[in-house]
Amino acid sequence: MVTFEKIAGPKEGQPIQFVNGKFQIPDNPIIPFIEGDGTGRDIWRASQRVFDAAVHKVWGSKKKVCWFEVYAGEKAFNMFGEWLPADTTKAIDHFSVAIKGPLTTPVGGGIRSLNVTLRQVLDLYACVRPVRYFRGVPSPVKCPEKLNVVIYRENTEDVYAGIEFQEGTSDAKRLIEFIGKELGKTIRPDSGIGIKPISETGSKRIVRKALQYALDSGRKTVTMVHKGNIMKYTEGAFREWGYELAKQEFADSVITEDDLYSNYKGKLPDGKVVIRDRIADSMFQQVLLRPDEYDVLATPNLNGDYLSDACAAQVGGLGIAPGANISDRVGLFEATHGTAPKYADQDVINPGSVILSGVMMFDYIGWKDVGQAIIQGLERTIAQKRVTYDFHRLMEGATKLKTSEFAGAIIENM
Ligand code: NAD
Numbered sequence: 001m002v003t004f005e006k007i008a009g010p011k012e013g014q015p016i017q018f019v020n021g022k023f024q025i026p027d028n029p030i031i032p033f034i035e036g037d038g039t040g041r042d043i044w045r046a047s048q049r050v051f052d053a054a055v056h057k058v059w060g061s062k063k064k065v066c067w068f069e070v071y072a073g074e075k076a077f078n079m080f081g082e083w084l085p086a087d088t089t090k091a092i093d094h095f096s097v098a099i100k101g102p103l104t105t106p107v108g109g110g111i112r113s114l115n116v117t118l119r120q121v122l123d124l125y126a127c128v129r130p131v132r133y134f135r136g137v138p139s140p141v142k143c144p145e146k147l148n149v150v151i152y153r154e155n156t157e158d159v160y161a162g163i164e165f166q167e168g169t170s171d172a173k174r175l176i177e178f179i180g181k182e183l184g185k186t187i188r189p190d191s192g193i194g195i196k197p198i199s200e201t202g203s204k205r206i207v208r209k210a211l212q213y214a215l216d217s218g219r220k221t222v223t224m225v226h227k228g229n230i231m232k233y234t235e236g237a238f239r240e241w242g243y244e245l246a247k248q249e250f251a252d253s254v255i256t257e258d259d260l261y262s263n264y265k266g267k268l269p270d271g272k273v274v275i276r277d278r279i280a281d282s283m284f285q286q287v288l289l290r291p292d293e294y295d296v297l298a299t300p301n302l303n304g305d306y307l308s309d310a311c312a313a314q315v316g317g318l319g320i321a322p323g324a325n326i327s328d329r330v331g332l333f334e335a336t337h338g339t340a341p342k343y344a345d346q347d348v349i350n351p352g353s354v355i356l357s358g359v360m361m362f363d364y365i366g367w368k369d370v371g372q373a374i375i376q377g378l379e380r381t382i383a384q385k386r387v388t389y390d391f392h393r394l395m396e397g398a399t400k401l402k403t404s405e406f407a408g409a410i411i412e413n414m
Contacts, residue, residue, distance in 0.1 A: 007070065029365065032070045033098065036339065072088050089121050125202065129153065130151075132148045155325060159196045164194045200241050210222045211273060213296060214296045219296050220274065221274045223298070253272055254272065283303075320350060323336040323360075350390050
């Protein structure tokens, strides 16, 4: 059994194993969780109740999640003097599937963001954000139900690689000089510099994940969203590598948009997926004007960041938008919002983001009925207009529930 430096190991349950490229899920899987800072405490308490109730609803006493608390953020700092103890990343890596609430970004102390650090240390290269509408949620558009997309955002490179040089520093000056002298390109001397690396490896693995997801889940299209008309060797290359990968690895099951019209008269054969691409600026129009034509989106890091929040806002769901960060072997499911510290410990915050991240987690381990039970409970509760303060203030005739009461209503409605 795995051992830890500062925390005791889990008291019960079996680890999820990864054998020959496949997960083996025991009846009592150990799943590490990070409660999260600020409102994370209220949210986690409510979410865990919902998860346990859904598992019980579907499986009775046959199956059960054995939750294993691991620490990050303020709680870890108060207990161990560290924001992200090595035990935590070790546990997530070892047990393969974990879930977390929001974490405070420490100011100073050399950590840019705990979330970014977790993604980098565990090489969680795919940020997955499903965006769909729940009937009754207040939305700024006329037909929010037409948008139902899953965004696969590359998580490790692009301008997020953290290769930046501040204006006026000797590094920035040296770089500007080198680019001028050696490469013949002029940069204004008073510029800050950021580097945007996009690799074949990074591009192909995110497009591969998106295509595999589309095929496994019966989705019809994967659209690569890029700005390759301007940034030819980064975003343009992302697009080229995506098409190349589709041809190399998915020749039997994936066709291009050209193929669709020239060989299949525009009618997609069963079991096949179309790969295509759109320029990022046009994509922001498309998701507003023709949302039902989009399905799975594969993007470099920055485009995906912008697009996932824009899409989530369109369905009114920024406060209930779920997310996951995934590698080939590890899945870390997480709230997409922050710690909302002004509402901490008041039992008022909307726990929907972590609850729906849990749905993604149960789908990921193949417990799809559990995810369905939660979705049903949530849909009915929102349709009954029983909601937390954030939705309450935008809905007419709604009943305002506390975080804990909202969880209770979801459980009642399963
Ligand atoms: P935030 O998301 O915490 O809150 C902004 C506002 O959004 C809140 O004041 C609240 O009005 C609303 N809100 C957020 N989540 C909500 C929910 N579940 N229900 C209802 N309303 C909700 O963003 P912030 O204030 O910029 O960040 C606070 C802290 O969280 C910072 O330390 C930041 O670094 C961190 N953060 C963490 C994550 C993460 O862990 N994934 C993400 C973003 C920010």
